[in-house]
Amino acid sequence: MLEGQLDDFQETLDALVAISGCQPEKLNRVSSLQRGFFDRHAQTTETVTQILKEMAEQEEILAQALADLEAKKNQNELESLEEELRLCKIKNETLDSELDHLQKELDRLMIQDEQLTAMESEMQEDTTEVIPSALHVVKLYQLITKIKFEYETPSPILKGVHYGENLVTPINIDTTRKSRREIADELWSLVSSEWETK
Template identity: 35%
Template structure:
């Protein structure tokens, strides 16, 4: 039996060595080490997320400020919408009346003024009986009365 036990011990030792060689060749140790590193990275990320969440929850002053800022922006948006609605209403009322006045002015004076000019330039055309005369007046150098007199001097007063 002693010989049988020695044989079993020898077989057991050989099996153990074979198992160790198999584990080394299968790279189980490196896979285990990689899994351990991944677990550590996950744990570190968890700790960082927990810290950030805690800071955000504890920083109520910032939250209150952001809430007030959001409310202010909503109020501003409402004001802008109200102003846009007023502009739309004014546009639908004022522009047709302005067009009517411009058409009436042209029928009486035969003067057609350009609207896309520099702010201090009055430009247009007077369609007289014989010839069309260009109008180009620098309003920054003349008084409103002088400009009015010049324009009315172009209009035929004979009926």
């Protein structure tokens, strides 16, 4: 396109020389300057075009690098999120396992609580029936034997007091050294065989 314009300009210049009868050297100098201008213009245009082309290539390379970087960043973020999700799943499984274990423990404790409540209820029923009758029997024994036992003593020691008519006798028997029969005989020996009638 530029070459065509240059040719048109040369033809116009030649036509002017022919018509005007100007001095050919001046016209040639003008023509030469004009051609130099057009050559320089063509070179500049070519250089600018090359620069623009290289800039476009660089922009494309930069855009691709940016896209790659963004994709890599997204990939890294995705991998990070996947790792976080994996860790959350592991933690969730652990918590589910702990929850299941705690639920089983709670169920076991509830069953034990029900059993204890049932046993307590049975004991209360037994106590309601047994304790008054046991107390009655103990009082009856105290009246007959005149022996009062101390119940809060160390387990192998049997302590108490026998209230005789004229004599109070302390009782202190080590149950590990005597048989049950010997202990019974010793206690019955304290009891008077004479009955009082009032």
